[in-house]
Structures are given as C-alpha cells and as structure tokens.
Amino acid sequence: INAEYFFFFFFCGSKSVVLYPPHENENLYEGHIREATLRFNFTDGRFRRRGLQDTTSMVMSPVDPQRPDLDQFPRFAEAVPVTCALRPGDTLYMPAFWWHEVTSKASSEGYQLAVNIWFHPFYEKEFPCPTCRPYASTRYDHLHRLFGAG
Numbered sequence: 776i777n778a779e780y781f782f783f784f785f786f787c788g789s790k791s792v793v794l795y796p797p798h799e800n801e802n803l804y805e806g807h808i809r810e811a812t813l814r815f816n817f818t819d820g821r822f823r824r825r826g827l828q829d830t831t832s833m834v835m836s837p838v839d840p841q842r843p844d845l846d847q848f849p850r851f852a853e854a855v856p857v858t859c860a861l862r863p864g865d866t867l868y869m870p871a872f873w874w875h876e877v878t879s880k881a882s883s884e885g886y887q888l889a890v891n892i893w894f895h896p897f898y899e900k901e902f903p904c905p906t907c908r909p910y911a912s913t914r915y916d917h918l919h920r921l922f923g924a925g
Contacts, residue, residue, distance in 0.1 A: 776834040776874055778900070781893040783867040788880055788887030790861040793840055795854055795874035802854035803874055808833035840876045861889075871896040872909075 776797075795803060810833075812825045838848045845852055861867060869875065881887045898909035 776872055777869070777893075778871055778896070779893045780871050780896050781869050781891050783861070783869060784890045784892070785861040785865045785867070786863055786888040786890070787884075788863075788882045788889075790880070790887075790889070791878045792859050792861060792867060793876040794857040794859070794869075796857075797872040797874075799854045799874065802850045803836040804838055804848055804850070806835050806837055808835055836874060841878075871898070872900060 810828045812828060813822045814825045815822050838844075838851045840851075840856070843851045859867065879887050895912060895914050897912055897915055899912045900907055900909045
C-alpha cells in the first residue's frame, strides 16, 4: 500500500499487476511494519538497529496472493482482485491506499524499464488505524485559499 497516488509509465519488458481496493483491508489481513532507528558503525561499515519506533509507514499483507494459505488466511478467498498486464507504452494510474502485487519480466534483450511519478493525495489516512477514515490533506490548503468560495 502506498499513501500517495502515482502514475506508472512502462517502457520495456512486461509486468503483471494484481490490485485490491482499500475496502479489502480485512480480507488481506492488514499488518504494519514498525520503523527502526539505525546507527552506522564506521569501524566495520555496517548499519545496526538501535531501536524500534512506535510509528509505522510500511503497510503489508502476510498473504502471498500467488500462493495463498487459505487455512491460515480464510478471508482472503473473499478478496476480489483487479488484474492487468502492462506492455511497453502503457500507463497505470494507481490510487492511494490500493494494495498491489507486481511481477516483472525482462524484454528479450534482458531489460525492463518503468518510471513512477508520485504525488500526495487530496485525502490522507492515519496508519496504523484500520477504523480511521480518510480526511482532507492540509497540503492543499493553499489551493482552497486560491480557488475557494467566498
């Protein structure tokens, strides 16, 4: 899941994309990965985890959509995906908060090329909070002042 919208421009190779709308969160067993604080050790050139924060920016599903374990995740059988195949010249618009699984395949020359352009949504949502409703982003207050009524 991404909290931003993006356009996915595809140039070379192929991709298959499986999408699930945000209302499928329960069927996908929404989970959150806590953010870590890292420190770099200049002696050995390695990063080490200093601690875990209470915040999260990574939302994930423990279900493998390619090989779902329906004994462990029975509600996944109720999730309804939208699938698409991307070829060179295609563009995919990805709304914020949509679940997605992407599988890539290189071209016959061995290449795969795509470009994403991200932008913040008008509506935002707090994470982790499965019951929180989206709200209007304050990032666009200047547009309301510029074009707003009154």
